[in-house]
Amino acid sequence: MEAIVHSGIPAADGQPKAAGECHQSIVTIEDVSFHYEQKKVIEHLNFSVLERDFVGLIGANGAGKTTLLKMIVGLLKPSQGEIRLFGQKVGTFRDWERIGYVPQKNAFNPLFPATVREVVLSGLYGKKNMFRRIGKTEQQKCEDALYAMRIEDLADRRIGQLSGGQQQRVFLARALVNNPELLILDEPTVGIDAETQAGFFRMIRHMHQHHHITFLMVSHDMDMVQSYIGSEPVQKSGTLSFYVKHTHAPENCEETNLTHSIQQLREQMEVLV
Numbered sequence: 001m002e003a004i005v006h007s008g009i010p011a012a013d014g015q016p017k018a019a020g021e022c023h024q025s026i027v028t029i030e031d032v033s034f035h036y037e038q039k040k041v042i043e044h045l046n047f048s049v050l051e052r053d054f055v056g057l058i059g060a061n062g063a064g065k066t067t068l069l070k071m072i073v074g075l076l077k078p079s080q081g082e083i084r085l086f087g088q089k090v091g092t093f094r095d096w097e098r099i100g101y102v103p104q105k106n107a108f109n110p111l112f113p114a115t116v117r118e119v120v121l122s123g124l125y126g127k128k129n130m131f132r133r134i135g136k137t138e139q140q141k142c143e144d145a146l147y148a149m150r151i152e153d154l155a156d157r158r159i160g161q162l163s164g165g166q167q168q169r170v171f172l173a174r175a176l177v178n179n180p181e182l183l184i185l186d187e188p189t190v191g192i193d194a195e196t197q198a199g200f201f202r203m204i205r206h207m208h209q210h211h212h213i214t215f216l217m218v219s220h221d222m223d224m225v226q227s228y229i230g231s232e233p234v235q236k237s238g239t240l241s242f243y244v245k246h247t248h249a250p251e252n253c254e255e256t257n258l259t260h261s262i263q264q265l266r267e268q269m270e271v272l273v
């Protein structure tokens with residue numbers, strides 16, 4: 001993929017980049033194929049998600065969207081090819097706190113007996129030793145994420161007892177609790193009413209424009225994709241289409257750190273309440 005030259009955008013390590021330095025590739029997919037036994041799902045896919053891109057992934061049912069996301073987060077291994085995250089091979093990648101993942105709503109079992117706070121905290125200790133004590137810092141991150149998503153009043157409720165829109169905010173809080181640089185969303189608004197969907201998209205657009213977050217989102221909502229990202233896919237593979245909005249202007253990029261952005265996020269969340 002063509003390198004994009006820019007200057008002044010803070011790098012993932014927080015250090016400003018020198019003028020002329022290339023944009024970092026956050027997800028690199030190199031000649032990736034995937035088969036479930038005899039069934040070919042993805043063949044020879046090459047694609048890069050660059051820092052602060054908003055990528056919309058569209059495809060027919062069964063096109064391989066979820067399979068691709070699962071390979072990116074290391075749940076499935078490509079049959080062929082390589083995937084890199086922040087330049088490291090997925091197999092050896094350990095910085096999972098840099099990535100937030102919002103799964104498909106129907107991937108969640110509504111009978112799961114956890115409270116909202118426990119679900120959000122699981123975003124922190126999912127990659128750590130489960131027996132590790134949750135310290136004050138972790139608790140504060142959890143409270144910040146609950147507050148930012150305006151769900152602090154729901155913290156002690158069972159997740160299965162909440163509405164679809166409320167559950168969506170819980171999973172977004174869980175994905176944000178580590179203050180991620182990359183947010184991966186798998187059809188985040190399926191089964192949610194139109195007004196709540198519109199509010200949700202306003203929210204993530206705000207996060208993309210004003211916070212230093214890169215997005216990769218599977219969606220069936222062509223209206224949203226076309227109105228925000230663009231009407232022409234930059235790449236096709238089988239029935240998968242990739243739509244990309246580059247956001248490389250540094251002037252609007254404020255703060256990555258959720259603890260510094262919670263009030264802003266909370267104000268945006270007002271539209272969803």
Ligand SMILES: Nc1ncnc2c1ncn2[C@@H]1O[C@H](COP(=O)(O)OP(=O)(O)OP(=O)(O)O)[C@@H](O)[C@H]1O
Nearest residue numbers: 036037039041059060061062063064065066067068
């Ligand atoms: N565990 C599995 N074993 C065998 N085949 C599978 C498995 N999981 C998915 N598939 C098949 O692989 C293909 C791609 O599935 P995938 O879930 O990635 O598609 P998708 O694009 O996310 O579809 P949808 O829009 O319906 O969610 C489908 O034909 C599906 O039936």
